[in-house]
Amino acid sequence: MADTVLGVTYKGGVVLATDQTNARSILTYQHNLDKIKELSSHSAMGVSGPNCDLVNFTEYIAKNIKLYELSHDGMKLSTHAQANFARSELAAALRKGPYQVNILLGGYDTKKEEASLYTLDYLGSLHKVDFGAQGYASYFCLSIMDRDFDENMTEKEAVAVVDHCIQEIQTRFLLSQPNFIIKVVDKDGVRVVRAGKDPADT
Amino acid sequence: QKDNITFIVPHKQYTMLGAKGMVIGDDILDLGSRKADLRSSRGRRQIGGGFAPPPLMLGAPEQFDLPNVPDPALYTRSNFASVSGNKDANQEIKFAKGTTTLAFKFNGGIIVSVDSRSTMGNYISSGTVQKVIKINPYLLGTMAGGAADCSFWERNLGVQCRMFELTNGHRISVAGASKLLANTMSSYRGYGLSMGTMVTGWDETGPQLYYVDDDGTRLKGKYFSVGSGSTYAYGVLDTYHRDDLSVEEAIDLGKRAIYHATHRDAFSGGINNLFHVTKDGWVQIHAIDVNDMHYEFAEEKNNRMAS
Numbered sequence: 048m049a050d051t052v053l054g055v056t057y058k059g060g061v062v063l064a065t066d067q068t069n070a071r072s073i074l075t076y077q078h079n080l081d082k083i084k085e086l087s088s089h090s091a092m093g094v095s096g097p098n099c100d101l102v103n104f105t106e107y108i109a110k111n112i113k114l115y116e117l118s119h120d121g122m123k124l125s126t127h128a129q130a131n132f133a134r135s136e137l138a139a140a141l142r143k144g145p146y147q148v149n150i151l152l153g154g155y156d157t158k159k160e161e162a163s164l165y166t167l168d169y170l171g172s173l174h175k176v177d178f179g180a181q182g183y184a185s186y187f188c189l190s191i192m193d194r195d196f197d198e199n200m201t202e203k204e205a206v207a208v209v210d211h212c213i214q215e216i217q218t219r220f221l222l223s224q225p226n227f228i229i230k231v232v233d234k235d236g237v238r239v240v241r242a243g244k245d246p247a248d249t
Numbered sequence: 250q251k252d253n254i255t256f257i258v259p260h261k262q263y264t265m266l267g268a269k270g271m272v273i274g275d276d277i278l279d280l281g282s283r284k285a286d287l288r289s290s291r292g293r294r295q296i297g298g299g300f301a302p303p304p305l306m307l308g309a310p311e312q313f314d315l316p317n318v319p320d321p322a323l324y325t326r327s328n329f330a331s332v333s334g335n336k337d338a339n340q341e342i343k344f345a346k347g348t349t350t351l352a353f354k355f356n357g358g359i360i361v362s363v364d365s366r367s368t369m370g371n372y373i374s375s376g377t378v379q380k381v382i383k384i385n386p387y388l389l390g391t392m393a394g395g396a397a398d399c400s401f402w403e404r405n406l407g408v409q410c411r412m413f414e415l416t417n418g419h420r421i422s423v424a425g426a427s428k429l430l431a432n433t434m435s436s437y438r439g440y441g442l443s444m445g446t447m448v449t450g451w452d453e454t455g456p457q458l459y460y461v462d463d464d465g466t467r468l469k470g471k472y473f474s475v476g477s478g479s480t481y482a483y484g485v486l487d488t489y490h491r492d493d494l495s496v497e498e499a500i501d502l503g504k505r506a507i508y509h510a511t512h513r514d515a516f517s518g519g520i521n522n523l524f525h526v527t528k529d530g531w532v533q534i535h536a537i538d539v540n541d542m543h544y545e546f547a548e549e550k551n552n553r554m555a556s
Contacts, residue, residue, distance in 0.1 A: 097464060
């Protein structure tokens with residue numbers, strides 16, 4: 048709940064943003080964690096939840112997607128397929144050893160030339176959305192996204208919407224989240240727009 | 250069956266069953282525990298799609314003693330509590346991470362500095378615990394949490410690292426070693442393990458420091474401190490840490506951070522064991538009683554104030 052994940056689609060891509068704080072109880076372990084994990088060349092998911100599940104779940108899904116590509120002669124899975132696969136794994140593990148992760152999965156389909164965003168939660172629900180937020184941040188940010196969202200936005204405008212949300216979180220949310228990492232998924236793949244603190248600085 | 254040895258005693262026939270045919274109550278050596286099923290048949294979620302490494306076990310491979318109850322995970326979780334992990338439900342045995350351990354990277358390598366106090370509730374059970382575990386000559390691990398869990402699993406990690414070396418012909422990286430440990434911890438999630446450790450060493454990519462936790466957390470970083478006194482140690486570390494510390498300054502920083510933590514935290518104390526990791530492996534620098542440090546620093550402060 049304490050982690051923030053934001054996602055906004057625009058014409059030709061999707062913006063994902065997460066906070067970079069990693070904390071337990073009253074202690075912050077690090078301020079430069081990258082919680083947006085790449086799944087394939089043109090998709091990524093922003094994940095909130097305990098570090099263990101974050102890492103294990105994303106690596107599991109990403110490597111299985113890679114395996115599919117390798118065993119099907121380079122055929123790439125669509126974002127819709129990847130999201131449904133991730134959901135089915137969450138659901139399968141639910142009554143054995145659940146992954147306590149809430150996810151926003153964004154991807155760009157090069158064939159259809161359109162971007163899509165899916166929201167998944169730890170109970171195995173899946174929904175295609177234009178924009179979304181996970182965690183307590185949703186209480187502050189969904190209204191901003193409702194007001195500002197426009198399906199014909201450009202990348203710059205979409206990042207601006209995310210910036211408004213980040214500003215609001217830093218103003219009103221009790222927990223301090225000084226650093227955010229923002230990534231964009233478009234026809235050129237996944238790239239970092241801005242990182243509050245360099246995740247590789249370890 | 251070849252595996253069984255049958256003894257005939259006048260009114261009873263005891264059969265010592267082979268490793269695979271174990272049934273509760275049939276073994277004359279049965280102490281009330283039962284052997285776990287092979288991991289694959291238990292339907293437990295496998296981490297990363299593969300099997301957890303078989304736990305190191307005396308005797309039969311792939312078998313591990315579990316409490317002789319229907320749900321061993323629930324039993325261990327509800328009877329052995331970790332203060333930060335499982336909720337406090339008045340369990341009989343509580344593991345508190347009463348300790349201070351720290352490790353930090355700088356240009357001259359890595360400093361690992363720990364205290365040596367072991368507590369059971371309000372009782373100091375030992376003042377001379379070795380909280381730095383020498384996994385192998387180039388990898389160090391620290392201990393915070395249940396002492397048994399830390400020493401056992403880190404020795405198990407040593408075995409896995411050695412197997413990697415023998416299989417692949419070269420040393421395992423620190424990233425790989427920490428991932429092995431984190432995967433083991435993930436597999437036993439919910440069983441009430443208590444371990445907060447830092448795995449550190451110098452491999453081909455340079456000095457590396459990873460924090461690994463009993464709930465499977467694995468973080469790479471420049472410095473970490475673990476234990477009840479960690480917040481105090483962080484105070485000193487955050488303020489005075491720089492990448493360009495000299496080796497003497499770094500040793501002094503590691504020493505002082507532990508001293509300050511033991512001064513304020515009741516559950517930390519004893520002797521400060523400090524290690525330095527370089528590209529040639531680790532070396533112990535000193536083992537100083539924190540009480541002696543107290544008077545040394547007090548005198549130093551007096552001299553500074555006087556001048």
